[in-house]
Amino acid sequence: MASIADYYAGKSVLITGATGFMGKVLVEKLLRSCPHVRALYLLVRPKAGQSMQERVSDMMKCKLFDRVREDNPDFHQKIVPISSELIQPGLAIGPEDKETLTSCINIIFHCAATIRFDEPLKHALQLNVMATQQLISLAQQMPHLQAFIHISTAYANCNRRHIDDIIYPPPVEPKKLIDSLEWMEDSIVRDITPRLIGDHPNTYTYTKALAECVVQKESSKLSIAIIRPSIVGASWQEPFPGWIDNFNGPSGVFIAAGKGILRTMRANNDAVADLIPVDVVINLTLAAGWYTAVHRPKAALVYNCTTGGINPFHWGEIGMFLFSFKRNPLEQAFRRPNANITSNYLMNQYWILVSHRFPALLYDLYLRLSGQKPQMMRIFNRLHKAIGLLEYFSSQDWEWNSENMNMLMSHLSPEDRKVQYLQPRPSTYHTAMIATSLQTFSSRHSTLMCVS
Numbered sequence: 001m002a003s004i005a006d007y008y009a010g011k012s013v014l015i016t017g018a019t020g021f022m023g024k025v026l027v028e029k030l031l032r033s034c035p036h037v038r039a040l041y042l043l044v045r046p047k048a049g050q051s052m053q054e055r056v057s058d059m060m061k062c063k064l065f066d067r068v069r070e071d072n073p074d075f076h077q078k079i080v081p082i083s084s085e086l087i088q089p090g091l092a093i094g095p096e097d098k099e100t101l102t103s104c105i106n107i108i109f110h111c112a113a114t115i116r117f118d119e120p121l122k123h124a125l126q127l128n129v130m131a132t133q134q135l136i137s138l139a140q141q142m143p144h145l146q147a148f149i150h151i152s153t154a155y156a157n158c159n160r161r162h163i164d165d166i167i168y169p170p171p172v173e174p175k176k177l178i179d180s181l182e183w184m185e186d187s188i189v190r191d192i193t194p195r196l197i198g199d200h201p202n203t204y205t206y207t208k209a210l211a212e213c214v215v216q217k218e219s220s221k222l223s224i225a226i227i228r229p230s231i232v233g234a235s236w237q238e239p240f241p242g243w244i245d246n247f248n249g250p251s252g253v254f255i256a257a258g259k260g261i262l263r264t265m266r267a268n269n270d271a272v273a274d275l276i277p278v279d280v281v282i283n284l285t286l287a288a289g290w291y292t293a294v295h296r297p298k299a300a301l302v303y304n305c306t307t308g309g310i311n312p313f314h315w316g317e318i319g320m321f322l323f324s325f326k327r328n329p330l331e332q333a334f335r336r337p338n339a340n341i342t343s344n345y346l347m348n349q350y351w352i353l354v355s356h357r358f359p360a361l362l363y364d365l366y367l368r369l370s371g372q373k374p375q376m377m378r379i380f381n382r383l384h385k386a387i388g389l390l391e392y393f394s395s396q397d398w399e400w401n402s403e404n405m406n407m408l409m410s411h412l413s414p415e416d417r418k419v420q421y422l423q424p425r426p427s428t429y430h431t432a433m434i435a436t437s438l439q440t441f442s443s444r445h446s447t448l449m450c451v452s
């Protein structure tokens with residue numbers, strides 16, 4: 001059977017969300033580990049005054065692409081940016097571009113999504129559900145398509161404790177919800193959102209669950225796989241250890257702790273901290289693309305891409321790692337770091353008062369007296385809002401079935417297993433992630449969460 005690199009040779013690949021955290025790593029790994037891939041078509045929108053071409057060429061200049069650049073200085077010739085706004089009708093793809101895509105694409109990786117936990121329901125629905133539906137309609141017009149890979153999240157079914165690698169019935173029929181929200185004013189939708197999402201913690205997990213159902217509906221017509229990563233962190237090994245470019249998930253929390261600002265958080269010390277390195281998620285994604293195209297499973301296969309079942313690591317152990325900041329705080333720290341993790345609500349409230357609010361009040365008083373603008377209370381208010389949204393995930397435990405991931409691993413040749421490694425060792429990974437990534441990343445962004 002063809003190796004993964006052999007399979008991707010000569011193929012045209014369509015990627016959404018390529019400018020995002022995972023999308024960039026996917027583009028890099030495809031170009032590096034599958035050097036004979038024919039072309040990567042990236043659906044990108046113009047943003048912040050930059051055209052989509054400018055955005056893509058800036059992206060390719062970043063350090064993440066250094067190894068690809070070394071191997072093939074002309075790698076950019078394989079990248080074809082296509083202008084697209086996913087929440088517009090027809091994904092706002094021009095007719096010529098549409099013709100090009102429909103005639104040549106062999107594999108689709110759908111990474112784009114809004115991952116904000118506080119996204120208004122209507123927008124989360126438009127991007128995470130309706131855009132997925134539109135992309136599938138486009139995929140159905142592609143005669144040479146061999147695989148459609150949809151990136152979901154391990155928390156799409158976080159209202160269950162045990163999560164199998166199957167697609168669960170949707171909390172509501174997606175089409176019915178879309179139709180009924182269409183005519184409603186935003187303020188009404190906002191008011192009824194908590195009732196609609198029910199036992200989901202936010203609009204993100206809710207709409208990702210709906211998107212899975214939209215994908216499943218088409219699985220008889222297309223060869224589909226769904227990847228469900230847990231909490232995606234910095235790279236473990238490739239293209240170099242510790243690469244990260246955002247404050248999502250635990251990264252922002254760790255940086256705030258390393259700067260001595262965040263000193264207490266509610267988490268269950270014994271619950272699994274299911275962090276998975278971005279390079280491992282991308283390896284699985286590429287391997288799933290290969291397996292789906294070559295084996296053409298009859299139904300959509302779901303890959304729970306988690307570490308807890310194999311290499312459990314707990315929030316309490318993360319707390320131990322954070323203690324290393326005591327000796328080596330991040331640059332421009334507010335105070336000497338000290339992390340307290342507790343599952344007790346009252347205890348946490350006490351530490352928030354003593355360790356967060358009181359020092360912030362004093363510091364703002366000092367700023368006021370010295371003629372400067374107070375800022376610490378504002379920073380803490382934002383931090384508390386963010387922590388409030390994350391605590392749901394750090395206070396509970398989930399168990400994911402990883403049968404399909406194991407099955408996929410057993411199909412990889414020894415050579416592919418080296419290139420597309422799928423299992424991180426937690427101790428080396430967490431050390432790399434917390435130490436390397438946060439030191440380098442936070443020093444590049446030292447303005448926020450520190451007192452200038």
Ligand SMILES: CCCCCCCCCCCCCCCCCC(=O)SCCNC(=O)CCNC(=O)[C@H](O)C(C)(C)COP(=O)(O)OP(=O)(O)OC[C@H]1O[C@@H](n2cnc3c(N)ncnc32)[C@H](O)[C@@H]1OP(=O)(O)O
Pocket residue numbers: 115116117118153154155229230231232246247248249250251252253254255256257262263264265267315318319322338339340341382385386387389390391393394445448449
């Ligand atoms: C004592 C310690 C103990 C710790 C141990 C315990 C740790 C527990 C951690 C639990 C994490 C669990 C995560 C679970 C994830 C589920 C996985 C997924 O499926 S899916 C995917 C997971 N999805 C997610 O993770 C999304 C979750 N995040 C959100 O939904 C939103 O960020 C928000 C609502 C939390 C805050 O919204 P808002 O207040 O509007 O703030 P914005 O975000 O808009 O940022 C504004 C600006 O600030 C910048 N910045 C931020 N932090 C820092 C920092 N620390 N420094 C410096 N800068 C920082 C930021 O870059 C931005 O800059 P710019 O771009 O403007 O230049």
Ligand SMILES: NC(=O)C1=CN([C@@H]2O[C@H](COP(=O)(O)OP(=O)(O)OC[C@H]3O[C@@H](n4cnc5c(N)ncnc54)[C@H](OP(=O)(O)O)[C@@H]3O)[C@@H](O)[C@H]2O)C=CC1
Pocket residue numbers: 016017018019020021022023043044045047084085086087110111112113114115127151152153154208228229230231232233246248249
């Ligand atoms: N990060 C994590 O911890 C986890 C992520 N996931 C899933 O992985 C996938 C990728 O996540 P991640 O890379 O972290 O997310 P990012 O927020 O970093 O990237 C999101 C991508 O989607 C694109 N996008 C958003 N809105 C639009 C739009 N209207 N039109 C065109 N493109 C758009 C963004 O483009 P632009 O640059 O233009 O904004 C960006 O490229 C998502 O499906 C997410 O649900 C799953 C589990 C965990």
